[in-house]
Amino acid sequence: MMVPAKRKYIEPGRIETMKVGETLHINSGLGGAFQVKYTGQKNGVANFKSTHKDWPGEYQYPVKEAHKPLFDLVPDYDSPAWVNG
16 A cells, blocks of 8 residues: 655654564655665674565664654645545
């Protein structure tokens, strides 16, 4: 199911408090986003793995920079899809 959503980029310190298994989203590069699961950090690098079977991949970001590409999706209740749906 497709749901209109807005991106809420994470706060800079959030990676430091994440637990293994928590999920966030990253830009797909194709106009959408996909979900990644946090798998931990080592040597100042935060590690994530895609949760989508058709879009596999592992992603690494420096902990101090990880807030830039990672976001939560929040419902966009102003979207015409909600209003007219």
